[in-house]
Amino acid sequence: MSEASVEARRRSVGFLLRFVALLVVFYFIVASPPVNDAVIVPFTAGIASVSGKILNSLGEKAEVSGTEIRSSSFGVNIENGCNGVETGLLFGAAVLAFPARWSRRLLGLLLGFLAIQALNLFRVITLFWIGLHRPALFNSSHTVIWQSVVVLFGVLLFLLWASRERRLSAAPSPTVRDRPRKG
Amino acid sequence: MTPENRRREASPAPGSADPLLTRRAALRGLVGFLLALAFWFGFSRAYEKTLAFGSGALTNLFESPDVTRLEARDGEILLDRRDFPPRSARPGLSGPDIHFNFVLLVALFALDPRPLRGAHVARFLAAAAVLWLIHVIALVFQVHSVYVTSLGAWSAANYGRVARNFWAAGWHFYLIAGRFAAPFALWWLFGRREEETVLEKPRRRTKGRRSKG
Numbered sequence: 001m002s003e004a005s006v007e008a009r010r011r012s013v014g015f016l017l018r019f020v021a022l023l024v025v026f027y028f029i030v031a032s033p034p035v036n037d038a039v040i041v042p043f044t045a046g047i048a049s050v051s052g053k054i055l056n057s058l059g060e061k062a063e064v065s066g067t068e069i070r071s072s073s074f075g076v077n078i079e080n081g082c083n084g085v086e087t088g089l090l091f092g093a094a095v096l097a098f099p100a101r102w103s104r105r106l107l108g109l110l111l112g113f114l115a116i117q118a119l120n121l122f123r124v125i126t127l128f129w130i131g132l133h134r135p136a137l138f139n140s141s142h143t144v145i146w147q148s149v150v151v152l153f154g155v156l157l158f159l160l161w162a163s164r165e166r167r168l169s170a171a172p173s174p175t176v177r178d179r180p181r182k183g
Numbered sequence: 184m185t186p187e188n189r190r191r192e193a194s195p196a197p198g199s200a201d202p203l204l205t206r207r208a209a210l211r212g213l214v215g216f217l218l219a220l221a222f223w224f225g226f227s228r229a230y231e232k233t234l235a236f237g238s239g240a241l242t243n244l245f246e247s248p249d250v251t252r253l254e255a256r257d258g259e260i261l262l263d264r265r266d267f268p269p270r271s272a273r274p275g276l277s278g279p280d281i282h283f284n285f286v287l288l289v290a291l292f293a294l295d296p297r298p299l300r301g302a303h304v305a306r307f308l309a310a311a312a313v314l315w316l317i318h319v320i321a322l323v324f325q326v327h328s329v330y331v332t333s334l335g336a337w338s339a340a341n342y343g344r345v346a347r348n349f350w351a352a353g354w355h356f357y358l359i360a361g362r363f364a365a366p367f368a369l370w371w372l373f374g375r376r377e378e379e380t381v382l383e384k385p386r387r388r389t390k391g392r393r394s395k396g
Contacts, residue, residue, distance in 0.1 A: 012372075016372060019371075020368065023360050024356075024360075026360070027360045031352070031355060086359050094367070139279075144223065145220065148220075148287055152212070152290055155287075159294075
């Protein structure tokens with residue numbers, strides 16, 4: 001094994017250790033009752049509220065109460081694990097563990113979290129629709145398919161960001177001659 | 184795919200041999216995800232039997248007398264104890280909550296430019312074996328989280344505060360973070376080989392052909 005590949009392996013394992021450590025720290029932060037009550041629950045209620053509005057605009061008669069979305073024949077309660085925060089934690093731990101400039105990390109975190117939440121909103125709306133109109137498919141859609149899709153999306157977003165970050169980090173600084181000309 | 188994208192997939196990342204995420208890799212991941220879903224729906228019940236056996240045996244190792252019995256049935260793992268009253272209800276633990284992340288592991292391994300080559304499949308099998316072990320341990324935590332939080336006076340009498348927090352927090356950590364992170368960490372550890380990537384990618388670039396995925 002060459003020296004370069006040993007070094008690459010060492011960096012790879014270092015990333016993994018930082019990732020796991022950050023994930024554990026993030027878990028204890030979001031699972032602590034003060035943070036859960038003051039941040040996570042209101043945030044989840046916000047997801048329920050936005051989902052309810054979108055469902056109503058699509059013609060479904062949905063009522064929202066806290067983190068619950070209900071109709072006359074079906075209801076869901078958005079819990080931890082369904083609010084996109086868990087994928088956000090995974091994405092955040094990976095981005096922060098990856099060697100990069102802080103400004104790029106913060107931009108990646110912000111855009112990634114927004115993208116994950118957008119997909120999760122779509123997930124909540126479609127799951128409610130499935131529960132209402134195709135209840136037999138709800139359990140497998142909820143536990144396996146959508147959960148996997150959202151997490152996979154978070155991982156792919158990280159890989160996309162990390163690939164771009166590596167390119168940007170390794171690219172030489174542009175000189176005056178390299179810059180594109182106008183016109 | 185544009186020539187620029189082909190060039191990116193065929194050449195190593197500057198300053199690193201890590202594989203880049205390309206459209207083709209994402210497409211392979213999607214195909215792997217769909218195949219894994221089909222496999223998961225077909226074999227999850229049989230898989231749960233192996234989990235119930237492994238977790239039951241592991242739990243019994245640290246019990247005296249060994250009273251816990253786990254039985255996989257219809258997507259649930261029934262938790263029984265020999266000292267439960269015969270007519271009391273048996274808790275049912277959700278199997279998919281524990282092991283659906285197998286689908287993620289397959290999808291991530293499918294990102295590789297040549298996912299079916301022998302060495303890669305061998306590494307996938309090693310990662311899947313570790314994931315099975317993680318599932319077994321997660322089920323042990325779930326069983327004990329039921330013991331420490333859901334059996335009323337019996338729980339309070341048999342478990343102290345430290346034990347309650349250890350088992351309940353361990354299971355909660357798996358639910359919130361561990362089950363999502365495990366496939367990613369295993370893929371990162373087993374599924375990416377920097378030295379192989381360095382050797383393979385320039386060869387494909389000199390051929391100037393699109394790689395078969």
